Amino acid sequence: xxxxxxxxxxxxxxxxxxxxxxxxxxxxxxxxxxxxxxxxxxxxxxxxxxxxxxxxxxxxxxxxxxxxxxxxxxxxxxxxxxxxxxxxxxxxxxxxxxxxxxxxxxxxxxxxxxxxxxxxxxxxxxxxxxxxxxxxxxxxxxx
DNA sequence: GCCAACGTTGGC
DNA sequence: GCCAACGTTGGC
Numbered sequence: 001x002x003x004x005x006x007x008x009x010x011x012x013x014x015x016x017x018x019x020x021x022x023x024x025x026x027x028x029x030x031x032x033x034x035x036x037x038x039x040x041x042x043x044x045x046x047x048x049x050x051x052x053x054x055x056x057x058x059x060x061x062x063x064x065x066x067x068x069x070x071x072x073x074x075x076x077x078x079x080x081x082x083x084x085x086x087x088x089x090x091x092x093x094x095x096x097x098x099x100x101x102x103x104x105x106x107x108x109x110x111x112x113x114x115x116x117x118x119x120x121x122x123x124x125x126x127x128x129x130x131x132x133x134x135x136x137x138x139x140x141x142x143x
Numbered sequence: 144g145c146c147a148a149c150g151t152t153g154g155c
Numbered sequence: 156g157c158c159a160a161c162g163t164t165g166g167c
Contacts, residue, residue, distance in 0.1 A: 011165085035150075035164095057165050101166080120149055120164050 007126040008041065008051035009063070009115060010089075019053045019065035022091045027070060030123075031078045031086040038123035043073045045087050052126065052134070054115075055098070062098035063138060067091055095138045109133055 010030060012018065022028055033039050045051075046069065053065035071088035078086075104110055110133060114124040126134070135142075 013165090037150095059167095061166070118149090119166070122164080 006044070006046065006049045007128060007131040008045060008049060008069075009054050009124050009126050010051050010067075011054045011056040011122040013057045014055040014064070015058075018055065019091075019094045022053065022065070022067065022089065023094060025091070027088055027090050029076075029086045030089050031076045033076070033086065033123060034079075034084060035122065037121055039083075039085055041121075041123040041125060042085050042087050044125075045069045045072060047072055050092070050131075051089065056122075060098075060100050060102070062100040063095070063104075063134065064098050065092070065094040066139075093139075097138070099134065099138050103137075104134075107133065107137075 014020075017028075030042070033042060049069040051067050051069065052063045053067055055062055055064045067089040069087055070090045073085040073087055075082070076084040076086040101115070104113070105116060110116065110130055113126070113130055114121060118124065
């Protein structure tokens with residue numbers, strides 16, 4: 001892990017925009033965020049940071065993929081009012097086996113994850129320790 | 144589809 | 156500045 005790098009988790013309903021959509025687009029603007037806390041997290045992202053792509057509001061919500069921040073916050077063109085930003089993300093991979101919310105809840109070292117304690121926040125930080133535990137499960141060959 | 148949790152709005 | 160009403164998110 002590179003020192004100073006930050007890690008994130010970003011939610012999207014797969015019916016609207018999924019990891020497979022991102023695979024095909026390769027790079028996409030992460031638009032539509034209309035929550036101040038989520039927006040502030042977007043603004044804290046730096047080029048080169050990594051983020052999990054989380055599928056929300058589905059039968060089995062889960063971490064589905066990995067992406068990289070390739071452009072830092074800039075105005076969201078889909079926002080009617082000023083003050084809302086987006087970042088650009090690049091597809092890195094879709095995990096062969098997703099890690100479901102149900103499984104995450106059963107990992108004792110992850111009980112403090114924002115995901116488990118502020119379930120409505122759509123853009124959230126992941127600590128380096130949490131990131132490693134998750135990556136070890138999601139991508140055991142790599143890393 | 145339901146509803147708990149949370150965020151926002153607006154009257155006072 | 157409080158808080159009731161309302162809207163949204165997201166797990167189930």
